[in-house]
Amino acid sequence: MTTYNFSAGPGVMPEEVITQIKQEFEKNEQTHMSIIEISHRSKQFQTIVTDAENKLRQLMHISDEYAVVFLQGGGSTQFEMIPLNFATNHHEIALLDSGNFAQKAAEAARELGNKVTTLNSTKNIHYQKLPLLPDDFDPMTYDYLHIVTNNTIEGVTSHQNNLPKTTGRLVADMSSNILAEPYNISDFDAIFAGGQKNLGPAGVTVAIIKKSWLAEQDVTGVGPMMRYQNHIDKQSMYNTSPVFAIYALNLVLDWVIQQGGVTEMYRRNLEKSKRLYAYLDQSEFYTAPVEASARSLTNIVFTTGDLEKDKVIAKQATEEGLFNLSGHRSVGGFRASLYNAQPMSAVDALIAFLQKVEQQA
Amino acid sequence: MTTYNFSAGPGVMPEEVITQIKQEFEKNEQTHMSIIEISHRSKQFQTIVTDAENKLRQLMHISDEYAVVFLQGGGSTQFEMIPLNFATNHHEIALLDSGNFAQKAAEAARELGNKVTTLNSTKNIHYQKLPLLPDDFDPMTYDYLHIVTNNTIEGVTSHQNNLPKTTGRLVADMSSNILAEPYNISDFDAIFAGGQKNLGPAGVTVAIIKKSWLAEQDVTGVGPMMRYQNHIDKQSMYNTSPVFAIYALNLVLDWVIQQGGVTEMYRRNLEKSKRLYAYLDQSEFYTAPVEASARSLTNIVFTTGDLEKDKVIAKQATEEGLFNLSGHRSVGGFRASLYNAQPMSAVDALIAFLQKVEQQA
Numbered sequence: 073m074t075t076y077n078f079s080a081g082p083g084v085m086p087e088e089v090i091t092q093i094k095q096e097f098e099k100n101e102q103t104h105m106s107i108i109e110i111s112h113r114s115k116q117f118q119t120i121v122t123d124a125e126n127k128l129r130q131l132m133h134i135s136d137e138y139a140v141v142f143l144q145g146g147g148s149t150q151f152e153m154i155p156l157n158f159a160t161n162h163h164e165i166a167l168l169d170s171g172n173f174a175q176k177a178a179e180a181a182r183e184l185g186n187k188v189t190t191l192n193s194t195k196n197i198h199y200q201k202l203p204l205l206p207d208d209f210d211p212m213t214y215d216y217l218h219i220v221t222n223n224t225i226e227g228v229t230s231h232q233n234n235l236p237k238t239t240g241r242l243v244a245d246m247s248s249n250i251l252a253e254p255y256n257i258s259d260f261d262a263i264f265a266g267g268q269k270n271l272g273p274a275g276v277t278v279a280i281i282k283k284s285w286l287a288e289q290d291v292t293g294v295g296p297m298m299r300y301q302n303h304i305d306k307q308s309m310y311n312t313s314p315v316f317a318i319y320a321l322n323l324v325l326d327w328v329i330q331q332g333g334v335t336e337m338y339r340r341n342l343e344k345s346k347r348l349y350a351y352l353d354q355s356e357f358y359t360a361p362v363e364a365s366a367r368s369l370t371n372i373v374f375t376t377g378d379l380e381k382d383k384v385i386a387k388q389a390t391e392e393g394l395f396n397l398s399g400h401r402s403v404g405g406f407r408a409s410l411y412n413a414q415p416m417s418a419v420d421a422l423i424a425f426l427q428k429v430e431q432q433a
Numbered sequence: 434m435t436t437y438n439f440s441a442g443p444g445v446m447p448e449e450v451i452t453q454i455k456q457e458f459e460k461n462e463q464t465h466m467s468i469i470e471i472s473h474r475s476k477q478f479q480t481i482v483t484d485a486e487n488k489l490r491q492l493m494h495i496s497d498e499y500a501v502v503f504l505q506g507g508g509s510t511q512f513e514m515i516p517l518n519f520a521t522n523h524h525e526i527a528l529l530d531s532g533n534f535a536q537k538a539a540e541a542a543r544e545l546g547n548k549v550t551t552l553n554s555t556k557n558i559h560y561q562k563l564p565l566l567p568d569d570f571d572p573m574t575y576d577y578l579h580i581v582t583n584n585t586i587e588g589v590t591s592h593q594n595n596l597p598k599t600t601g602r603l604v605a606d607m608s609s610n611i612l613a614e615p616y617n618i619s620d621f622d623a624i625f626a627g628g629q630k631n632l633g634p635a636g637v638t639v640a641i642i643k644k645s646w647l648a649e650q651d652v653t654g655v656g657p658m659m660r661y662q663n664h665i666d667k668q669s670m671y672n673t674s675p676v677f678a679i680y681a682l683n684l685v686l687d688w689v690i691q692q693g694g695v696t697e698m699y700r701r702n703l704e705k706s707k708r709l710y711a712y713l714d715q716s717e718f719y720t721a722p723v724e725a726s727a728r729s730l731t732n733i734v735f736t737t738g739d740l741e742k743d744k745v746i747a748k749q750a751t752e753e754g755l756f757n758l759s760g761h762r763s764v765g766g767f768r769a770s771l772y773n774a775q776p777m778s779a780v781d782a783l784i785a786f787l788q789k790v791e792q793q794a
Contacts, residue, residue, distance in 0.1 A: 077465040079472045082676055084465045093469075094458035101452055104438040104445045104756075104779075108454075108634035108681065111440045111757060144505040144636065145658060148672035152656035184656050268673055273469035275505065275636045275675035295513035295545050297506060311509035312629055314636035315443055316677055320469065395465075396472060 076418035078408045079396035080224050080371060081248065082268040086413045089323045112313045120322050121308050127325035131334055132250075134257050134280060141300065142308040142318050143277045147173065147247045150264040150277060151180035154243055156294045157286065158262065159186045159215040166214040168203045168236060169193035171223035172402065173245060178218070189214070198403075199226035202234060202366040211240020216261065222249035224269075225400040227373030227407065228366045235259055241285065249370050250278070251328060252412060253338045261285050269370070270337075270412045272321030275314045279303075328412065337412045341369040344410045344419045348372050351423045357430040358406075375405035382406055385429055394425055437779035439769045440757035441585050441732060442609065443629040447774045450684045473674045481683050482669050488686035492695055493611075495618050495641060502661065503669040503679050504638045508534065508608045511625040511638060512541035515604055517655045518647065519623065520547045520576040527575040529564045529597060530554035532584035533763065534606060539579070550575070559764075560587035563595060563727040572601020577622065583610035585630075586761040588734030588768065589727045596620055602646065611639070612689060613731050613773060614699045622646050630731070631698075631773045633682030636675045640664075689773065698773045702730040705771045705780045709733050712784045718791040719767075736766035743767055746790055755779075755786055
């Protein structure tokens with residue numbers, strides 16, 4: 073039975089990358105020098121880090137005005153590093169509340185003693201639209217505006233053409249759609265993304281930081297590991313790096329380049345998601361509730377309208393080799409994650425399954 | 434050519450574990466459900482975390498009075514989490530300066546606004562002895578005493594029979610000799626260890642925390658990811674866990690149990706290190722400078738007395754398949770790391786090589 077994995081992350085990786093990892097351990101079964109046994113100070117690993125940084129710069133068109141670092145601790149640690157490094161003037165942050173991870177970031181910033189002002193929220197309509205930036209937004213009293221480009225749980229996305237237009241500093245959590253669709257880096261002052269969606273395995277986080285902004289900051293009282301500058305100065309090797317996770321990320325970046333870069337990923341993701349949304353929209357059995365212009369390409373959320381029925385169908389899907397279709401435990405329903413590594417055949421298999429269930433209903 | 438890896442970390446892992454990892458990727462080459470593609474919320478991973486915790490409790494005889502959590506960020510992040518969670522009363526920490534990583538921990542605590550008092554240091558004798566606790570030490574004015582049980586760079590160890598005797602709180606950085614020799618957990622109030630020596634690959638850190646001590650703390654103003662309690666409450670899944678690193682750690686713990694536990698690791702490590710120290714001590718060409726009672730079982734430091742000559746010999750060793758014998762870049766000389774996964778045959782090969790060089794000199 074062919075199996076597909078619709079997990080929202082950690083999730084599916086390119087088959088070619090899994091093969092390369094298998095070969096790495098095959099080759100080094102008895103050398104005591106496999107990728108998880110080499111020093112982070114070895115030339116082999118230093119080359120991997122440099123390569124990975126260069127490839128990410130190439131794929132996302134990141135200029136030298138920005139630093140690129142590989143860190144640990146996931147997006148949740150970035151929820152702390154960002155305010156510790158950048159909420160240093162007003163200690164006040166502006167937020168567009170587009171979902172669960174916007175709220176989590178706000179909570180972390182508040183616990184660190186900052187004020188977080190929610191400019192707009194679509195919580196009362198279950199995050200089925202994007203919260204827009206109020207026309208009267210004055211960035212002058214905030215250290216930055218925090219947004220989430222893709223809301224993994226709610227399936228709502230601020231695409232490049234929908235980004236809030238601000239003259240102030242803009243910070244983006246891009247965890248679940250980095251490399252899935254194009255963004256102009258110059259629109260942002262800081263971007264971060266946990267690894268476990270489009271970048272590679274869990275255990276590595278990417279941060280893209282505007283150097284001139286960082287240079288303005290006084291980070292007295294911030295611990296050394298929480299300062300971006302320390303990691304930048306040591307080229308992501310300030311302390312022992314998560315070697316395996318960065319190694320695998322580097323393989324994923326290779327794969328993205330070989331496939332044709334972000335342009336090609338975007339084309340495929342549009343095609344995959346359009347095919348699934350088109351089916352859901354014409355169906356009288358399923359509903360995709362997110363407003364069309366803000367629909368995610370990577371996390372397609374839908375429901376029959378009956379959460380108990382959704383659970384039964386998701387369980388049946390598992391039995392037929394379609395794994396991890398349940399929505400996040402906080403919202404229920406279905407969520408099909410179509411990350412870069414998800415093949416079109418997975419979408420076709422999913423639609424065929426959903427059609428069969430619909431016809432039997 | 435048989436090759437051996439004497440890296441101080443990340444370093445050698447058991448061959449059996451490398452084989453199991455290879456098999457995992459072989460089995461899941463096309464299922465899209467390999468260990469790096471499954472959700473950290475999946476039953477499969479939750480079982481791995483529970484198993485790993487239980488095995489570590491069994492191996493180290495950790496009672497329910499202590500919490501065990503798996504974190505990210507290495508020992509360096511613990512240099513910050515420990516003071517953030519425990520230097521909450523006096524904001525003053527006592528330190529026994531036994532080497533580089535004791536100093537790094539002190540530096541991080543100071544940057545966070547704490548006073549760090551060095552009770553004793555052996556820096557002026559190049560850390561070739563352990564700094565002893567002064568007889569007049571009064572723990573009442575310090576939040577805790579910080580020690581490093583094994584100093585990876587200097588090769589000097591506070592064995593169980595050499596631990597400082599204090600009625601105050603004791604925190605131990607056990608990064609490079611956890612599971613290598615027995616310690617009584619009840620002597621400590623907090624223990625931490627980066628993964629990449631005896632536990633598994635880089636990217637996971639273990640913390641063992643006395644619950645009653647943690648319960649006393651007011652951690653207002655500390656970020657959520659830096660609070661031990663959050664990770665404890667969510668059983669090491671507060672945010673996306675480093676799935677692969679914990680998976681591999683769990684395999685290493687299995688291996689240690691199968692081999693006979695810490696008792697057997699200790700027996701082997703004593704035998705390996707004794708054999709190497711015995712050779713070095715009788716040699717007129719090499720010197721092992723650390724005082725006998727404080728010698729590390731895991732990191733054996735030695736030199737010809739001529740750092741340039743040491744470099745040439747280490748390079749020659751590499752050509753003969755004996756990798757990573759150079760001392761830390763801050764001290765030079767040789768360092769042979771004999772972690773649990775290092776076989777006796779590696780020690781014998783190293784001694785044969787060193788003898789050959791000595792005879793040719």
